[in-house]
Amino acid sequence: MENIKIGDQLTTILGNILSAVIVLGILIIVHEFGHFAAAKALRIEVEVFSIGFGPRLFGLRRKGTDYRLSALPFGGYVKMLGENPYEPLKGRKEEFLSRSKGERFIVLIMGVALNILLAIFLMAVVFLVGVETPAYLEQKPIIAWVAPESPAVKSDIRPGDLVLRINSRKISTWEELLMVINTSGNQNLLLSLERNGQIITRSLTPQSVPPRDIGYAGLIEPIPPRIHQAEKGFPADLAGLKEGDMIVEIDGQPVSHFYELYTIIQEKGGQELAFVISRQGELLRKRIIPRKDGDVYRIGITAPSETIIKRYGPFNALRESLVRNYKMTFLVFEVLKKLITRDLSLRATSGPIEIARFSGAAARRGLIPLLQLIAIISLQLGIINLLPIPVLDGGHLFTLLIEGVIRKDLSLKLKERLMQVGFAILIAIMGMVIYYDIVKNL
Numbered sequence: 001m002e003n004i005k006i007g008d009q010l011t012t013i014l015g016n017i018l019s020a021v022i023v024l025g026i027l028i029i030v031h032e033f034g035h036f037a038a039a040k041a042l043r044i045e046v047e048v049f050s051i052g053f054g055p056r057l058f059g060l061r062r063k064g065t066d067y068r069l070s071a072l073p074f075g076g077y078v079k080m081l082g083e084n085p086y087e088p089l090k091g092r093k094e095e096f097l098s099r100s101k102g103e104r105f106i107v108l109i110m111g112v113a114l115n116i117l118l119a120i121f122l123m124a125v126v127f128l129v130g131v132e133t134p135a136y137l138e139q140k141p142i143i144a145w146v147a148p149e150s151p152a153v154k155s156d157i158r159p160g161d162l163v164l165r166i167n168s169r170k171i172s173t174w175e176e177l178l179m180v181i182n183t184s185g186n187q188n189l190l191l192s193l194e195r196n197g198q199i200i201t202r203s204l205t206p207q208s209v210p211p212r213d214i215g216y217a218g219l220i221e222p223i224p225p226r227i228h229q230a231e232k233g234f235p236a237d238l239a240g241l242k243e244g245d246m247i248v249e250i251d252g253q254p255v256s257h258f259y260e261l262y263t264i265i266q267e268k269g270g271q272e273l274a275f276v277i278s279r280q281g282e283l284l285r286k287r288i289i290p291r292k293d294g295d296v297y298r299i300g301i302t303a304p305s306e307t308i309i310k311r312y313g314p315f316n317a318l319r320e321s322l323v324r325n326y327k328m329t330f331l332v333f334e335v336l337k338k339l340i341t342r343d344l345s346l347r348a349t350s351g352p353i354e355i356a357r358f359s360g361a362a363a364r365r366g367l368i369p370l371l372q373l374i375a376i377i378s379l380q381l382g383i384i385n386l387l388p389i390p391v392l393d394g395g396h397l398f399t400l401l402i403e404g405v406i407r408k409d410l411s412l413k414l415k416e417r418l419m420q421v422g423f424a425i426l427i428a429i430m431g432m433v434i435y436y437d438i439v440k441n442l
Contacts (some may be wrong), residue, residue, distance in 0.1 A: 112177020234300020351437030390422025
């Protein structure tokens, strides 16, 4: 039995690694192809198109370009003739640095542009084919349940409250509410709520929950007390409860939310409880004694998870993709801002281990979830590459902008120093992200 378990774990790990290689490989090829295609279109000589860094493993040479796979699969690059400041220039039109700033700008921006276009295209495909999402995410953010002893309880937020705004941001759906809460651990938020027709304000500080330091407030979406599954051999199954049964009452207490059901069971401990069940319009009465399972009491039922299929025609799928990518772009910049101001920990970011885990999980769910993940990472990759850090595309673009403003090129020595500083910053950030990645997954 133990050998089977270990075998399953190894299969999962290998599947995660393979999925991550596919996901990152697609993104790297698309990004570098953007630079490559722009350079070729402008007749700039491309010496190397590499997937990975370090020593060349294998590849082929065609029309002056070495297409190669390199040893370290942590990115890729396109090497153009005369792209480095220390290379002697002969003034040939095939040299990158011998071209105008406008032409260099086009080559540099095209990697990011193709990542963003890929995100829009793949998300449009996802909406065209149809994607399953939790139904409540699109609903108004009406609080259905407040977890006991949570930050929301301390802030006097109650079931039935409608969240209108958080700080200055308008909140229209549960998805928007969760985006703000999840990225605001240990931050004080001012919520505007509608309660019984009146507008009130409440101060809320979500907890930062390890290991990812995700914000938690105890605000719970609608989950009806309906049985999704009765686990075999547990009290609910033995009492004859079935999938689809709605729990109406426990010991005379009306039940309107699944978490309310859970709370009552914990409060009563191992006492026998009188359940009133609604099944196909008929009321049934059952007496059930919860079983202690670890530190909690259970009757052995799982909560329902209502989902909807979002599917559109070609035009609306593209429109929905643009809207979704716009929202994700806003979220990425919001997260970057909080990382810079240290309102959000690097623990909340994902490194190669988590990307592999997410990729494997998406692949096991099917092609559409995998395409959706590729779209999300592609957009993030494009935005991060625009950051004005030397070594990244954004750093090169920022240098071009400065040179355009001052109307002269920066000195070779200054550019080399900037590249060294940028490389050090990038390595430090990557090192911290990987460290937290390992710590979170130990």
